[in-house]
Amino acid sequence: MNADTLHPDRASLSMRRDGAQLVLEPRGDWLVDTIARLEPSLHQLERESGFSVLTIDVSGIGRIDTAGAYLLGRPLKHAGAADAAIKFAGEHPTAERLITEMRARQIDGGPEPDIDRSLAGVMARIGRAADSIWRETYDSFAFLGRTTTTGAAVALRPARWRVTSMVYLMETVGVNALPIIAVLSFFIGAVVAYMGANLLDFIGFSVFTVELVGIAVLREFAVLITAILLAGRSASAFTAAIGSMKMQQEVDAMKVMGLDPYEVLVLPRVFACAIMAPLLTLAAMLSGIFGGMLVAWASLGISPTFFIVRLQDTVPIDHLWVGLSKAPVFGLVIAIIGCRHGLKVGGDVESLGSSVTTAVVQAIFAVILIDALFAMLYLEMGI
Amino acid sequence: MSADLIIEVRGLRTQFGTHVVHDGLDLEVRRGEVLGIVGGSGSGKSVLLNSIIGLLQPAAGEIFIDGRLRSRLTDSERAALERRWGVLFQYGALFSALSVRENVMAPMREHLEISHALMAELADLKIALAGLGPEAAGKLPSELSGGMRKRAALARALALDPDILFLDEPTAGLDPIAAGKFDTLIRELSQTLGLTVVMITHDLDTLHAICDRVAVIAEKRVIANAPLDELTRHPHVWIQEYFGGPRGRAALRQGAGSR
Missing domain, CATH: 3.30.750.24 (STAS domain)
Structure with missing residues (x-):
């Protein structure tokens, strides 16, 4: 120009x-x-x-x-x-x-909206947030109920099981997460053994490191590490996948075709998570004990043979069952929360992002809360 | 090279992998004209637009803007150039986290040094120009219908009073009344501001009402670039089918009647 x-x-x-x-x-x-x-x-x-x-x-x-x-x-x-x-x-x-x-x-678009910064406004926001906690809990249980009834209806008719989608999800949720979960659990086991070595050696009971590693890893750490990683990896992936389908109206298209999104999208994910969580937990247990065993060998001179024999003698198998029994529950909760937030996504990108964040935070929160409930339950039962 | 050419594309070749979209494409846009681009689905209309505005790197060929080779511009010259054009993307491409008014203000904030209040007023003006009511200004793009989103995107494209306006299917999804108003607005702006408009459109009424010339893309190049009256006499099969079909004839009749 x-x-x-x-x-x-x-x-x-x-x-x-x-x-x-x-x-x-x-x-x-x-x-x-x-x-x-x-x-x-x-x-x-x-x-x-x-x-x-x-x-x-x-x-x-x-x-x-x-x-x-x-x-x-x-x-x-x-x-x-x-x-x-x-x-x-x-x-x-x-x-x-x-x-x-x-x-x-010329038009006048009106003033830009203000945020209410007065005390009453702050209180109102706190109130709304508190109310939303209650509603979120309620919605999660409603979602669980809806998924359960759909699941029960589908369970009776194997022809409607979405096997391909379930196997694919089991691979992405389970197999692909195996390396990272094994590595993390290995380090957790090693850290527990180091702490035990330090403290117990001081009072002359270093051999109890075996019990410490065995009980801590079997009962709590393996299953918690698995659940937290699943919440970070899979709950977010479920929310993002279902949420973007919701944004593109794919979910609406399904409904119009007579497909139930709960049956097509939610159930396979819930099953995949509930089945893979215990398997991943078992892998995490093995790898965590292996980590503890190596540290005990290196820093306390406890040989692997002795470690395994003592583990079998002094740590009851019950701890393993306690750990494994929690895994499917965690898997179920993680999948439910991930899918629920996915279906809640609105029309815009912003809500997709915030839904993914909320899903991960809620899933981790739920896992730890439920773990505490399990601890109380098993304590009362004396296991 | 003639001085009244604002955009000149020479021997453009674009390809994605082995798929060649354009091969030896030439296009000339004259200063102050409204140029329509038509072509079949998948003929690379949007790709051409993206090449001109610099979102796509062509495999070969040259693009001159104001007689200067675009690939040789320095970064600051390029920025000055980009400041002079407004682009309306096919699906609006509004920032979803910002309200309509903030969307229109976004380029102003970046490039102008005027007060926030005046920016907001100018944004409201552009929103009105694009044919939206005052209630739309404070809304988020997700709260708007498809047609309203398109108009909000037009308001943003007009934010900096551009010299060149690129429109990708501006009237698709608008009702005939809104499309008619849109045509009037573009005509008005191009006459009063000397705006150059390059638009991809399938709207035969728009082509009739406001386009000075129409470029037809087929066989990976521009096979014709002429006023509509001449195009209808063009022997090429695709052009004959496009303008000679029942829809084309109806629009032509109507156009002839209204003149």
């Missing part, structure tokens, strides 16, 4: 009184880039009074765009002059037309 586009003339505005007339004489280029300086003087114009006719002399204007035309036409709105009392003088190919056009199109 020609040079003057890149270096527009500065815009300026002068005004003079001519009897009862107020004459505006804009000069230069009235473009979106050049008008910034003029804003104050136009504000000042809005306070002018004592004239009956406002004339805009357009002959001095160079180039003008919609922003310039708007700004030039704007004071007229406030100046108290009726439309009939506005006149144009001089010649310009487009200015008069643009200014009139912009004035006709």
Whole structure:
């Protein structure tokens, strides 16, 4: 483009009184880039009074765009002059037309919404948040109920089991998570053994490291590590996958075709999670004990043979069953929370992101809460 | 090269892997004209637009803007150039976390040094220009219908009073009344502001009402670029089918009647 586009003339505005007339004489280029300086003087114009006719002399204007035309036409709105009392003088190919056009199109979009920062507003937000905790819990149980009834209906008819989708999900949820869960659990076992080695060696009972590692890993750590990783990996993946399907109206399309999203999307995920969680937990147990065994060997001189024999003698198998019994429950809860948030996603990207975050946080929260309930339950039962 | 060409595409070749979309495509856009681009589905209309605005790197060929080779521009020259055009994407591409008004203000914030209040006023003006009511300004894009989203996207494209406006199917999904208003607006803007408009459209009424020339993409290149009256006499089979079909004829009749 020609040079003057890149270096527009500065815009300026002068005004003079001519009897009862107020004459505006804009000069230069009235473009979106050049008008910034003029804003104050136009504000000042809005306070002018004592004239009956406002004339805009357009002959001095160079180039003008919609922003310039708007700004030039704007004071007229406030100046108290009726439309009939506005006149144009001089010649310009487009200015008069643009200014009139912009004035006709002008709207007031209303003020921007404010956030209520008063004490009452803060309290109201706290109240809403507390209420939403209750509603979230309620919705989760409702979702569990709906999934259970759908599951019961489908269970009687093996022809409607979605085996392909379930096997695929078992691979992504279970097999693909195996390496990371095994590695993490290995390190947890090693850390527990180190702590035991340090403390127990001090009082001369270093051999009890075997019990410490065995009980801690079998009863709690293996299953918790598995559940937390599943919550981070799979709950988020479920929410994102189902949520984006919801956004693209794929879920609506399913409903229209007579497919139940609970049956097609939720059930396979719930089953995959509930089946894979105990298997992953078993792997985590083996790897955690292996980690503890290596550390006991290296820092306490407890040989692996002795470690395994002592483990079998002193740690009852019950601990393994306690750990494994919690895994399917965690898997179920994680899948339910992930799927529920996926189906809750609205039309926009923002809600997808916030749903994924909420799903992960809620899943981890639920896992730890349920683990505490299990601890109380087993304590009462004396296992 | 003639001075009144604002965009000039020479020998453009675009390909994705082994799939060649354009091969030896030439296109000229004159300053101040409204150019329509038509072509079958998958003929690469949007791809051409993306190549011109620089979102796609062509495999071969040159694109001149204002007579200057785009690939040779420095970063700051390119930024100045991009500042001068507005783009309306096919699906609106509004920022979903921002309200309509904030969407329109987004480019202003980046490029202009005017007060926040004036920015908001200008944004409201653009929203009104695009044909939306005042109640739309504070809404999020997800709360709007498809047609309203399109108009909000147009408001954003107009935010910086561009010299060149690229529109990808602007009237698709609009009702005939809204599409008619849209045509009037584009005509008005191109006449008063000397705006150059490049639009992809399948709307035969729009082609009639406002396009000075129409470029037809087929066989991986522009096979014709001429005013509509001349195009209807073009011997190419696809063009004959496009404008000679029942819909094309209806629009042509109507267009002739209204003139």
